[in-house]
Structure formats: structure tokens, C-alpha cells
Amino acid sequence: MVPADMDKVKKACKGDSEAFSELIQERKAEIYKIAYTYMKNQDNALDVVHEVVYKAFISVAKLKSPESFNTWLIRITVNCCMDSLKKIQKLARFEEACVYSEEAAQTDAWDDSANLISSIDLFKAIDKLNIEQRTIVVLKYYQDLTLAQIAEILVCPLGTVKTRLNKALSLLRRDLKEGYNESM
């Protein structure tokens, strides 16, 4: 996301709806894309955008640190996506598929993961991940956030973020191998 203009954020926090509107205009496409990666269709993604903008508008006055506007907005987006997914009951079918041994996660090397992920179809790959893993992949690889920033957004320890990312990459690797073997 584009860096936030602090003057605008401060105005928005004080109830200036024009400033808020401008901040959203600059970020609406990013919010939509994040929502789309979760929801997989335009209508549901637009519903999420509506919820995100509405929630942000009525709570921006409570934002304590204007510097964290982008992080705060992404957190709202991720939470709205999760809530929407839960509502449409798309979660349950991924739970079993995503149980991996800690050992397998640890042996997955970080350095070659980038090559693996680059060759997998985005939406197909993301569908294989559970909600926590999917969130981390979206934030890490599509929003270019650091693991520390992701930990802040998800309100969880940095170690948890690393573990979940490892598991996600492990799953993507397995998916790629299976896809490759099937194509042979």
C-alpha cells in the first residue's frame, strides 16, 4: 500500500470524512485485491470492501497511532475476510488437509521457497492453505510486509508467523510436486 499521508490520517481521525475518503480512494484497489484472494469472486470481495470501509470509517477516530494506518486497515481487511469466509462456511474443508508434522516444517528451507511458489498458480495454491497460512502468504508475498509487520497485524508472536509460513510453503511445495507428477 502507498505510505499514508500523516496529515490526512490525522484529519480523518478527527472526523474529516473527505480526508478519510481520499485515504480509501488511494487504497481501495489493494483492499479489493486482498479481499479477492480470499473470497475468489467479485461479489463477495466487494461485500468485504464495503464492510472494511464501513468499519474503518466508524472506528478511525479510535486509531491511536496514525503511523500505523496502513497496518490497521490491513488488519481490518484480513479480519473481515476471515469473518466472511466463516460465514459462507468455506473453512472447514481445509482444516484436515493442513495438519503437518513440525519436523516437515523445520526441514523446509527458506531460500528455495521463492522459486517454488513462483511457479504455482496463485489462486489454486492459495486454496490449499488454511486461513492463517493464507493470510500470511498474502501479506508476505503480495503486500510485501515484513514478518514483524504481519505479526503485528495478526496480533501473534513472530515465531508463530514463521512457523505458519513454513507450513504454508511446505504445503505449496507438496502441491507443486503432486501437480508436476500428475502432469507427467
Place this chain on the structure above:
Amino acid sequence: MRACKDDFDNINVPEMELDAVVNRAISKGKRQIRIRKGFRMGASAAMIGLCILGSGFVSTSMAKVLVNIPFVGSVFESFADKDLANLKTSDLTSLEDMQITANGITVAIKEVYYDRSNISIAYLVSGADYTDKKHFSAVFACNGLPIGGGGGACYNQIADKLYSGLVKYYPGVGSELPDKFNLEVILTDNMEKAQESPYRFVIPVTRSQADEKTRPFLVMKSAQSGSGERTLLVKKIVFTPVSTLVEYDYTHPDEPGGPDKNEHGVALTVPSLIKNGIREVLEGDTLAFQGNHKIRLIRRAGQELNCGSHSWHVDKKNDLYTNQCRAYFGASDDVNGDWTLELVPQKGETIKVDFTI
């Protein structure tokens, strides 16, 4: 990695739809903030302070010298409420000369809407500015008795010394209103002294038009918690043009969240809460309860309707309490299909009743 990032960047963004969604969300946020600044009446007790209302009302036939209020068009429409936006002008009763001027302030009721779920009025106040602390709100009565229930209001400052108000009111359990009656309205900027307000109106209302677009269904389906000690019975669901009303009974043992008790552990009843000189609203041994559960109405296609107002009336029999409840949700465009009413108690497991329309 680059290819993956490109995939994300290349997601097609529907610009027009996105703009419309963003604008709608900001408008909704503005309305919500206005509503927060307005008043909320959560229970019938808030209405009890109103005394007998039988005299001094203005009716449509009592036109006086009218003050010209510079406002053209529909006050309802100016609020662009999502649910009320389903209404057509022909669904509303427009009032041309329903205004009273006193102490330099003119209050004019412009439109009224009445159906099986709610009564709404739209009005203008000229000669006073809206402030958070001082603004005109409405109380409703029928045959001199306050109508119990809950609701909300929102306001728009239109110009200097001119603002509009929209009050939506959902009658509670025990407030059965006739198809057609004279709605008595007091508009006041001091709720504690509502009975002294000079702004009193009588408006003939009928819901015959709204009834044509209303679809009531008898459900009568129930479910129990796993332990069998709690039961949810969905009795009726009514889809009106502006909201969805569900009537249900929730039977449960004594538990945190209700009923309210005195210092000796004896359950309080509504009559025992009523102060001197204030009339009783609900008849019988109605226990005074705080909310002890949450309720959700979900279409199994994925849509969840927002619960706007929720009222109940509690009886006790054989150590079990039964909340007779009425909950109001947002309107649904397409009512046919599978529905779930989900009750989440303060203690114990969630109970779900599935039904099909």
C-alpha cells in the same frame, strides 16, 4: 515470486462497482455516527415515563397558520436508509399540514410509514439547531398508552436553524397494534418532560398497503441444546418491505443474565420496578430480565441479517423460564430458501433451528 506478485497485481479491479461500494460504505458510516449521536430506546421501560397522552394533540383537520419551512422533497429519501430505500413514495403517508409552532420553533411531521414490524416518522424542525445534547426526539402512543419497544433515530442538519429527523420504532412483545389506528406522537427536546411538550400530533395510520407487500410465515419448529435443558421454538417470521420480524420462545433454567433479583434473591417483576405515578405497560407477572442471549438470523446461502432491535417478556413455570421474544432484523430481498435462527446463550451451547420458506 515475481510471477506470483504479478498475479496479485493483475487481479481485475471493477472500478465502477468498487467506487459505488466505497461510497455506500462511507455513507452508511456517516449515518451510523449520526445514529450514535441520536437516541436509543432499548426497552419499553424507557417509555414508561410518559403519562396519559389523551389531550392536546393536533390532527390533520386542525390546520393552523402554517410556517413555511424551506424544504422540498421527501425527508425519508434524504436519509437514504438502506432498508427504507426499498420503499416507494406511494408506500409512505405524506402529511402536508401537520405542524406546530411554539416558542419560536416549528416542528412538522412530513411522512409516516407503518407496517407489521415498525413505525417510522420523518420530520423537520425549524427555528432550532441540532446539537448532541438538545434535539427533538419522538415518543409514540396508541389510545393514550405509550407503545413499548425499541428503536433509533438519525438527524441531518439541513441549514442554519433547520434540521430533519427520522425515527424508526419497533413495537416490543406485548405491544400489539391494530391494522389501523390513530398514532399519537409527541416530539420533544426534553424526554424527561415529554408530557409537557406542546408538539403533540395525532396521525391516522394504516398498514393495509404495506401488508400487501408483507409475507408472514408460521414456522413452529424447535430445537434443544445437547443437554436438553434449553429449548428454542421459532414461532413466526414476517418479511416486511423494510425489516424481518422473528417471534420465538427461549426456555431455559435459571442462569447468569437474568432474571434481575432483589437483595433477597427474589426475582423482580416489571410492575415492581415502576415508580409512583407511572403506569404499567406489561400486564401480568412479567419478570424483569436483562439480555441473556444473542440471536442471529442466517440464510444458508450465506447472508446474515443484522439484528436491529430485540425485546422479550419472561414467564416462569416449574423452575424454567421462558423468554417470549421478538427480534427485528434487516429486510431481505429474496425470502425463499433455507434459514437458520441461531441462539447463543450467555452460558451453554448454541441452539439452531433450521427452517425453509
